[in-house]
Amino acid sequence: MNNFFEILRGGINTTFQDAGRTNLNHIGIPSSGAMDTRNFQLSNSILGNKINNPVIEFAYQGPLIKFHGDKINFVITGDVIFKIIKGKNEITGICYETYSIEDGDIIDIISTNKSVYGYLAISGDFDLKLQWGSCSINTKANIGSNNGKKIISGQNFNILNIHSNQLKRKLNFVNTKIEKIRVIRGTNFNYFSDKGVKSFFNDDFFVSKLSDRMGMRLEGSKIENVVETNIRSEGLVKGVIQVPADGNPIIMLSDHGTIGGYPKIGVVISADIDKLVQLSPGSKIKFQEIELEDAETLFKLYELETQNLISQI
Amino acid sequence: MIKNISNLGDAALYCDFGNSINKELNTNVIRYFKDLKSKNINGITNITPSYNKLIISFDLKKTNYKDLKKIIENINLSEKISNLSNKIEIPVCCQKTFALDIERLEEKLSIDRKMIYQNFFNKEYFCYMTGFIAGMPFLGDLDVNMRTTRLETPRVKVPKGSIGLTEQFANIYTFESPGGWNIIGKTPLEIFDTSKNEKPNLINPGDIVIFKEISINEYNEFK
Numbered sequence: 001m002n003n004f005f006e007i008l009r010g011g012i013n014t015t016f017q018d019a020g021r022t023n024l025n026h027i028g029i030p031s032s033g034a035m036d037t038r039n040f041q042l043s044n045s046i047l048g049n050k051i052n053n054p055v056i057e058f059a060y061q062g063p064l065i066k067f068h069g070d071k072i073n074f075v076i077t078g079d080v081i082f083k084i085i086k087g088k089n090e091i092t093g094i095c096y097e098t099y100s101i102e103d104g105d106i107i108d109i110i111s112t113n114k115s116v117y118g119y120l121a122i123s124g125d126f127d128l129k130l131q132w133g134s135c136s137i138n139t140k141a142n143i144g145s146n147n148g149k150k151i152i153s154g155q156n157f158n159i160l161n162i163h164s165n166q167l168k169r170k171l172n173f174v175n176t177k178i179e180k181i182r183v184i185r186g187t188n189f190n191y192f193s194d195k196g197v198k199s200f201f202n203d204d205f206f207v208s209k210l211s212d213r214m215g216m217r218l219e220g221s222k223i224e225n226v227v228e229t230n231i232r233s234e235g236l237v238k239g240v241i242q243v244p245a246d247g248n249p250i251i252m253l254s255d256h257g258t259i260g261g262y263p264k265i266g267v268v269i270s271a272d273i274d275k276l277v278q279l280s281p282g283s284k285i286k287f288q289e290i291e292l293e294d295a296e297t298l299f300k301l302y303e304l305e306t307q308n309l310i311s312q313i
Numbered sequence: 314m315i316k317n318i319s320n321l322g323d324a325a326l327y328c329d330f331g332n333s334i335n336k337e338l339n340t341n342v343i344r345y346f347k348d349l350k351s352k353n354i355n356g357i358t359n360i361t362p363s364y365n366k367l368i369i370s371f372d373l374k375k376t377n378y379k380d381l382k383k384i385i386e387n388i389n390l391s392e393k394i395s396n397l398s399n400k401i402e403i404p405v406c407c408q409k410t411f412a413l414d415i416e417r418l419e420e421k422l423s424i425d426r427k428m429i430y431q432n433f434f435n436k437e438y439f440c441y442m443t444g445f446i447a448g449m450p451f452l453g454d455l456d457v458n459m460r461t462t463r464l465e466t467p468r469v470k471v472p473k474g475s476i477g478l479t480e481q482f483a484n485i486y487t488f489e490s491p492g493g494w495n496i497i498g499k500t501p502l503e504i505f506d507t508s509k510n511e512k513p514n515l516i517n518p519g520d521i522v523i524f525k526e527i528s529i530n531e532y533n534e535f536k
Contacts, residue, residue, distance in 0.1 A: 025359040025370070026346065027505075027514045028444035028487075132510065141447055141488075143507065187319065187327050232334060233445070235361030235368030237325045259363055259444040267322030270373050292378060295323035299373050 003069030003124070003159040010152035011109065013059040013213070015137035016128060016145045017119075019052040024132055025235065025258045029143065032136035032254050035117045035213060035277040036078065038306050039175075043077040043121035045310045046098060046169050054128055054135040056120040056151070060280075062109025063120075063151060067101045072162050074099055074107065078118030078278075079175045083108045097170040115175065115278040127158035138255045140214060169313050178275045179283075182290045182298070186241060186264030188231060196224035196247075200265055201287055205249065209281045213255040216276070218285065222247030225263060233261040239268035253277060269295040271302040314341065318385060320378045321368060326385060328367040334481070336454070339441045342367050343519040348390045356381065362518050363442045364451075398519045403485070403500050405434075405476055405524050406532035411499035414464070418478070418495050421461045432456045433497065433524060438483060440520045448487040448505025448514035452522050455481050467493030474499045476524070483524075485516075498526075501535035 017040065020033020034040035034057055044053045056063065062080065075098050076082055082093040085106040093099065093107075095118075101107065112118050128135045128145040135145040142148030146155075192200070205220035229245035236242075240252045242262035251268060252260075266287065268276055279285065290298075314330075321327040330342050339362075346362040349369070356376030361368040371381055407415070407430060415426050422429065438452035445451075455478060463479050468491065471477070475486045477494025484494055487505035504515050516522060527535075 022358040023350075023360070025361045026350075026443065026518065028447040028449055031359065131507070132513075143447070184320065184322050187321055232364050232366075233442075233451075234363040234366040235359075235444075237321055237359075237368065237370050239322050239324075257445060258361060259442070264321070267325075270323050292320055292323055296373070296377055299323060303374060 001069050003072065003162060005157045005159065006066040006068060007063055007151055007153050007155045007157070008066055008106070009064035010150065010155075011058045011063040012061045013139070014063045014151040015057050015139065016054050016126065016135045016151070017057040017137065018054045018135050020136045020254065021132050021134045028258050029132065030138060030141070030255050030258055031238070032134070032138045032144065032213075034119065034136075035254050036119070036274045038274045038309075039077040039117070040119050041306065042096065042171065042173070042309060043075055043119040046075045046077070046096060046171055046313055047073060047121050047123045048163070048169070049121060049123070053121065054126050054145070058109060058118055058120070059112070059116050061111050062118060064109070065107045067105050067107070068103055069159065070162065071100055071102050072159065073123035073168070074101065074120060076109065076118060076120050079113045079115040080118040081110045081113050083110065096173050098168040100168070114177070114280065116280050117277060122159060124159045124162035127160050138213075140255060171309060171313050173309060175278065176275070177278070178272065180286050180288050181276055182269045182272050182288050182295065183241065183266035184269060184292055184295055185289065186266045188227075188263035189265060191225050191227040191263040192243070192265055193224040193226045196226070199223060200249075201289060205285045205287070207279050207281050207283045207285065211281065213253060215253050215256055216251040216279075218249045218251070223249060223265060227263075229263070230261050231263055233259045236260045237267070239270070239273055240264050241266045241268065251276070269298060271295065271298040315345070315367075315385070318382050323378070324371055324373045326369040326371070326378065326381060328369065328385070330365045330367070332365065334364045336439050338365055339439070340519070344390060346518060348388070349385070351391075352388075354381075354384060361444070363444075398521060399517070400521045400523065401516055403502060403522055403524050404527040404531065404535065405498040405500050406527050406529055407498040408529045408532075411475070411496075413475070413496040415497055418461065418497065421495075422458060424458065429459065429497065430526065432459050433483075434526050435523065438522045438524070440516050440518050440522060441482070442518050443514060443516065446486070446488055446490050447507075448516070449484055450504070450516040450520075450522065452483045453481045455483060461495065463493040464495065467491055471496065472499065474501065474504075476500060487514075499532075501532050
């Protein structure tokens with residue numbers, strides 16, 4: 001029997017994602033990949049998949065999906081409100097719990113709850129054409145599976161290699177929100193006035209509606225630049241906080257352009273990225289400066305935490 | 314040589330080669346880029362060269378700033394790799410509908426289009442870097458009398474294949490994209506081919522590019 005997902009509603013920004021691409025930034029191809037790495041990895045781990053298996057990532061409102069085929073397990077991670085509809089029965093879904101669905105069953109991913117991204121993994125493989133070693137879709141550059149376009153209603157996605165006789169596994173995990181984002185000084189830190197630096201570390205910033213997979217735009221105090229509002233274009237990395245002439249910081253995220261010409265006031269530490277991307281528009285952010293060594297320790301702790309979670313499954 | 318290595322966040326090295334923007338300095342950046350790439354150093358996830366910087370990103374699970382910095386500082390560059398650059402000819406058609414900004418350029422540069430094209434074609438340009446949009450090459454250097462600023466209001470859509478000029482550089486729009494460079498013509502060549510798994514981009518950092526003028530008939534035959 002042919003197994004497939006029939007997409008009845010695409011949702012707002014639904015894409016296939018995995019760990020992304022490496023070693024292509026030098027020709028202008030962004031890394032992409034799941035925005036919230038931990039929740040992406042947990043979705044695969046709970047089902048016993050390879051940790052970087054392609055999954056469906058959705059933002060805010062997720063997809064409405066009808067399953068056709070034999071039996072399959074799925075799990076949803078993040079802070080997500082969803083239902084499973086089996087004929088006349090409706091079940092309210094719980095994140096990090098495995099569910100089985102059969103021919104004709106429907107998954108309705110209603111929305112993320114006070115967060116942005118959620119993940120849907122299946123006990124099988126989506127039949128996807130990879131591009132440069134990854135399925136990750138970058139809708140701005142039209143790179144990745146599904147011709148680099150987001151998943152929309154009316155599409156069908158075949159599923160191969162179902163392993164549904166897995167034990168139904170779950171994890172007790174609650175996503176915590178953060179307000180304080182820890183940063184390391186950027187390479188153009190001294191471009192900004194004392195006043196600018198003070199407002200950067202003391203004032204509140206708010207996540208703007210214009211945030212997406214490329215970057216998070218912030219609103220709040222304008223950060224004053226006293227040297228030069230442009231630099232010679234140079235490479236960027238995830239987490240870099242650029243401040244263009246208007247004084248509003250932009251944080252580079254998974255689909256960020258590979259080079260940029262705005263001064264860098266700071267870089268978000270690796271350990272805080274997963275939680276940062278989950279902050280929805282209007283959320284408050286405060287920046288706190290830390291040293292490189294501390295950032296490295298915090299990342300080790302973060303990784304250890306993830307490994308602990310995985311071992312609890 | 315690298316003047317200074319610092320950290321860009323907790324998972325990248327920021328290698329500074331100096332302040333000026335010239336071919337010698339950029340050749341140095343590209344030498345490092347090619348050499349490091351060929352060495353496949355454990356933990357490195359991306360190496361991004363630009364005019365005068367080289368950003369080396371790494372997987373914090375596999376290495377860290379201190380260790381990788383030591384490796385980069387002690388590297389012996391192989392002589393062979395540095396000389397490998399391709400020479401690529403790019404056909405360009407300059408008919409009116411493609412040369413969107415030629416009139417503006419005549420005014421800005423105070424030279425006529427015949428002179429502009431004479432200055433532009435049949436000379437060697439050096440690819441400083443690629444990026445901004447996938448595969449877009451930044452080629453230099455334009456003659457001093459050909460240098461001017463970007464459009465005040467960038468175009469929302471620059472057609473794919475357009476050749477643009479700004480300051481000392483020429484570029485090629487590999488996709489339709491927003492942009493503010495002064496457009497003088499269009500190439501029928503596919504500069505960036507997304508269907509290619511290996512080497513999707515025709516022009517790489519360090520390559521030499523020569524623009525050749527073609528007629529509209531030759532342009533159409535390409536398609």
